[in-house]
Amino acid sequence: MQKLKANILLIGGDGLIGRAIRHQCKVGQLTCISRRAEPENSSAGIWDLANSIPELSLEPDDVVVLAAAMTSVQDCEKNPSLAYRINVKAVEEVAKLCSSRGARLLFLSSSAVFDGQRAYPAETDETCPVNEYGRTKAEAEKRIQDSGATHLILRLTKVLNPAGGYLAGLLRALSQDERVKASPDLPVAPLSLPWTVEAITRCLDFSKNGIYHLSPKDETNYFDLAEKVAVKNGFKRSLIQRQPLAELQQRLPQNPKHAALAAEQTANKLGMSFPFWEEAVDS
Numbered sequence: 001m002q003k004l005k006a007n008i009l010l011i012g013g014d015g016l017i018g019r020a021i022r023h024q025c026k027v028g029q030l031t032c033i034s035r036r037a038e039p040e041n042s043s044a045g046i047w048d049l050a051n052s053i054p055e056l057s058l059e060p061d062d063v064v065v066l067a068a069a070m071t072s073v074q075d076c077e078k079n080p081s082l083a084y085r086i087n088v089k090a091v092e093e094v095a096k097l098c099s100s101r102g103a104r105l106l107f108l109s110s111s112a113v114f115d116g117q118r119a120y121p122a123e124t125d126e127t128c129p130v131n132e133y134g135r136t137k138a139e140a141e142k143r144i145q146d147s148g149a150t151h152l153i154l155r156l157t158k159v160l161n162p163a164g165g166y167l168a169g170l171l172r173a174l175s176q177d178e179r180v181k182a183s184p185d186l187p188v189a190p191l192s193l194p195w196t197v198e199a200i201t202r203c204l205d206f207s208k209n210g211i212y213h214l215s216p217k218d219e220t221n222y223f224d225l226a227e228k229v230a231v232k233n234g235f236k237r238s239l240i241q242r243q244p245l246a247e248l249q250q251r252l253p254q255n256p257k258h259a260a261l262a263a264e265q266t267a268n269k270l271g272m273s274f275p276f277w278e279e280a281v282d283s
């Protein structure tokens with residue numbers, strides 16, 4: 001990782017991305033806050049974002065990386081008031097604290113702030129979320145922008161990790177010779193976890209407010225993604241079955257048409273080459 005002058009306070013150190021950031025940063029440079037204490041994480045503070053913000057030690061110019069969130073779209077739909085508390089109010093409290101202490105805030109947001117109907121929305125486009133998760137993320141972005149804190153909002157598409165989440169479930173099923181349904185009608189813009197964390201760590205030295213997009217240059221659909229994963233890992237392509245559109249429409253009445261974000265401006269600012277979606281499976 002690049003040499004940073006600032007200290008980093010990571011909130012959400014036990015999630016997919018939080019863990020990867022923790023492993024990337026130098027010992028002593030990063031303090032971590034998690035929902036619960038873990039043996040490997042003994043120096044960390046504890047905060048359940050459902051409760052009000054605890055005392056956090058922050059100095060001017062420190063960077064707070066806010067990676068904790070209610071990330072399940074289904075959980076946000078089922079419990080919108082808890083989603084609001086965790087994904088909006090707690091974020092606002094952190095942003096206001098950053099503002100009062102002169103610390104900077106790097107917030108992990110999502111492509112779900114858009115409705116998926118238009119291809120490649122830009123960093124400057126108006127948000128238009130269609131589900132509770134996206135609405136909380138879009139509202140959190142606004143509260144941060146109004147807080148007075150120096151901030152960077154990073155909107156991510158879909159991060160793949162063979163050790164967890166969608167990809168781990170797919171690989172587990174394939175290894176047991178199970179058939180897996182995947183939709184050719186549901187778009188996805190996958191990023192690999194290592195690439196995403198490299199991009200996030202490049203952002204840690206930011207000094208100006210902004211919104212960045214982390215997205216592959218192109219997009220695919222879940223059927224093609226699942227087939228590519230199967231073939232790459234030596235499983236039978238025939239295990240991947242096309243999910244009928246009607247089944248998808250039952251789950252997602254407003255079927256998104258697109259998943260990728262326009263990210264050229266961000267790529268230029270970070271001086272990084274952005275990947276094609278297939279690199280998320282190849283890497």
Ligand SMILES: NC(=O)c1ccc[n+]([C@@H]2O[C@H](COP(=O)([O-])OP(=O)(O)OC[C@H]3O[C@@H](n4cnc5c(N)ncnc54)[C@H](OP(=O)(O)O)[C@@H]3O)[C@@H](O)[C@H]2O)c1
Pocket residue numbers: 012013014015016017018034035036047048049050066067068069070071072086108109110111155156157158159160
């Ligand atoms: N991964 C993606 O594809 C993706 C895409 C777009 C945006 N993002 C955004 O990136 C950020 C990190 O995502 P991720 O994939 O790392 O998510 P994740 O694996 O679901 O991790 C979320 C983290 O938030 C913590 N958390 C949830 N509720 C909490 C609460 N009430 N109090 C304290 N901590 C709580 C979880 O704690 P526990 O470990 O205790 O459950 C976990 O450590 C999120 O803001 C997410 O919206 C991720």
